[in-house]
Amino acid sequence: MKKFLSVSLIVALTLSLLLSGCSKEDRPSNAEGKIETVVIKVESYGSPADSTRATNLKEAAEELNRILEEKGDNRRVEVSESHVSSGYEEYNKKFMLAHKSGGGADIRAIGHSDVAMLAEGGYILQLDDYVNNSEWGKYVKDIYPNLWEAAKWNGKIYGVPQDTEVRVVYFRKDVLKKLGWSDEEIASLPEKIKNGEFTLEDMTKVAKEAMEKGFVKAGIYHRPNNGAYFSAFVYNFGGKLYDENANKLVFDRKAIKDTLDYFYRIAQVEKVLPSGMTSMEWRQIHKDWVEGKVLFWYGGTWHWGEYQKVDYHSELGKLTEDYMFENMGYALVPAPTKGGRPLTLSSPYLYVINSNTKHPDLAFALVAIASQPKYNVKHAVNSGHLVISPAAAEDLLYKENRFLKDVQYMLDYTTVQPNHPEFGKLSNALFKAIQSVEMGEYTPEQAVKWLEEQVKNDIKEIMFVN
C-alpha cells in the first residue's frame, strides 16, 4: 500500500510538472511578476505570394511585445498563423461554424465584400472605438479614406484595410510586335485605353487578328470561376449593382444585358475567347499566358508577383521581372465606347477580428501595428498589391518598384463590389449567366431572363431597373 502511494505521488508530481511545462497561457518569467503569453490565432487567404498577410502579423507581434514591455504590461503575444490558398468559400464556412461553437481564429484576412455578411451575423467586432479612441488608433489613421469605406457596413467600421489591388488587362508585347505594332504604339496602349481611344471592340479586333495569323491560340482569357472581375463589366457598361440609399441590391437589366452581349460576342461570334473558358484549370490559364499563347488576359496586379514565385512557364519556370517587362504590358479595362471612361475594380482585403476573441485589444493592436508602412510595403512589393496609405506609397522600396508605380494611377479609376450580405447570390448567378452565353447555351436575352428568375427566387429584396 505504501509503495503504491509513493508511486502514485511520483506519477502525479511528474504529470503536474509536465503539464505545467506545456501550458502556454501562464508561464513564470521574471522576478517582477508573471508574464502571460497570449496566443493570437491568425488566418489569411490568398495566393502563395500573399502569405505575408499572416506572416506580417507574426513579425508585428515582436514589435507589439516590445511596446507591451515598455508599458509594463505583463502580457506577451504569440502569433499562430495559417495561410490558405484554395477554397475561399470553405475558408469562410469553417470560420462561421467554428465561431458558433465559440472558436475561430482571432484575426482573419477577408475580402471586403464579406464584411456585411460577417458583421450582420455577429461574427466580427465593430472597430470604430478602437480606431478612433484607442492608443493603437494612431497606426491606422493614415489609411486611405476610400479603403475605410470598403471596410464599413451600415456606416460602422468592421475591418482594417490590409491591402488593395486593381484588376488589369495584361497584354503580350511580343505578340503585338508580331502583329506589326511599333514599340511606341505598344508603349502608348495603356494611355490610349485611359483616354478612351482604344475600346473593348478594338481589343476584340486585335485579338481576332492575332488568332487568325496564328500567333496565339486564344485572343482573350478571363478567370475560370466566379470572382469580382465580372462585376466590373456591369459597371463598365454603365450599370450599378447596389443602391446605398435603399441598402438594396440592384438588377440593372440593360447593363447586365450589355455585359452578357459582350461575353457572347467574344466567345460565340468572334471566337477570341474559348467557349469552355469557365471549365479551364487555373494552372493551364496561367501557363498559356506566361508562355505567350494568349494575347489579352483579364488578370490582377497580384498575378505580377505570382508569376515570379510560381513555376508556370514550362521552360523558364518562374519568370524574372525583366522578362515580364519585356513581354507583358498592363492597362485598365477599356471603355465600351470611344471616348468613354475605362475602369478597374479593387477588392481590398481587410483584417477583421473575431467577436469571440478573449483579447480584442491585443488583436487590434497587432493589426494596427502591422498596418505600418514597413510591413505593408513588404507585402505589397512581394505580392503585387497596392499599399493602404500615402505614407506607405512614399516608402522608398515601394516607390522603386516600377510595376506598382505604373499601376498606382489606376486607383483613380477603381470601383468596388457592394458590401451587402446577399451580394454573393447575385454574383454567383451572374457568373452562371456569363457561362451560359459563352457556351452558346443561351442567347444574351435568354440569359437575362434566366438570371432575373434566379435572383427573384434567391434574393429577398432586389431592385429592378431599366
Place this chain on the structure above:
Amino acid sequence: MPELEAEICENVRAKKASMEGLHKFLKALPFLGPFLFLIILFYLVPVTLTFIMSLTSMDYTLEWNFVGLENFMRFFQDSSVKIVIFNTVKYVVFTLIINVGFGFLLAIATSYFIRNENIMLLFQTIWMLPRMTPPVVYALLWLWFLDPTEAGMLNSLLGKLFGLPAQNWILNHPMKVVIIANGLIGVSLAMVVFSASIKSIPPDYFRAASVDGASDWDIIRYVIIPFLKWPIMFMTIWQTLSLITSYEYILLITDGGPLNKSEVWSLFSYHKAFSNYEFGYGAAISMVLVILAVIIAIIMLKVFGYDAIMRRGNIDSTRGDADDKRKNVAF
C-alpha cells in the same frame, strides 16, 4: 368456477407470453442495441434536426428563426427544381444501369469465364481501385483525363489516333461524365456481391447444364440469373437509395454545372445551404428528398418482395431440399 379457472389460466398464459416476449427482447438487446444507437445517432437525430431546420429561415447568421412551411412553398415554386428533378432521374437511372448491369457482366467475366482464381482476383482488384481511391483524387484523375486542352489525356489520345481536335468533354457532356465516373465506382460493389453469389451456386448445376448441352449463354440465362435474383434486387435497391443522395463526385467534377446541367437534388440542397448560406431552404430541399427516398424504398421493397427475401434462403446447400431449389430457380 371452471370459467374463472379458465380465465385465470388465460391471464397467466398471457402474462407468461408477454414475459417471454420481454425476455426475448432483453436477450436480443445486446445485439440490436449498438445498431439501434447508431441509427438513432446518425439517422434519426440528423433527420429530426434537418426537419426542424427546414422550418426556419436559417442563413449566414445561423439563427433558428421559425417560418413554418415557407421553405417548402418556395421549393415548389423554384424555377430550378424542374431541371434538378429531371437531372436526378437521369443520373440515378443511368448510373444504376452501369452499376448493376456492368457489375453483373464483370462478375460473370471474372467468376464464370475466368476459372483461374489468381487472374480473377487480379481483375477484381483492378476494378476495386476507384473505390479505394479517395474521392478528391479520383475526381482529379477524371479532370486531368478529360482536360479540355490538347494536353488532356483523352484529347491527346484521340488526337494522335484519329487526328480529332481537342474537345471540352466536361462542358459539353457534363451529365455523361458524372454518370460514367459514378457508375465505375459503384461497379466494384456489385461485382463483388454478384461474384460471391455466382461462386456459391452449387457446381452440380453447371455440370448438369453442360451435360444437357447448354451453351454459356444458356447457363447464364437459366442458371446464374435465377440464382442471382435476390442479390440483383438487393443491389438495385441499395444503389438507388445511395445514388439519390450522393453528390460528392458531381461536386468535385462539374459542381453541378455548366449552368444547372448536372445539378442533382442533393447537390442542389448542398449549394443552397453552403454556397448561398440558405441553411433553412437547403434543409427543406433535403427533407423532401428524404421523404421521397423513404417512399421509393417502401415501393421497391414491396415490388421486389422484401418478405420473400427475408423468409427464404436464396441458395440452399447441396444437401438442401431439391424442391426448394426448384422454387428458387425460376426458369
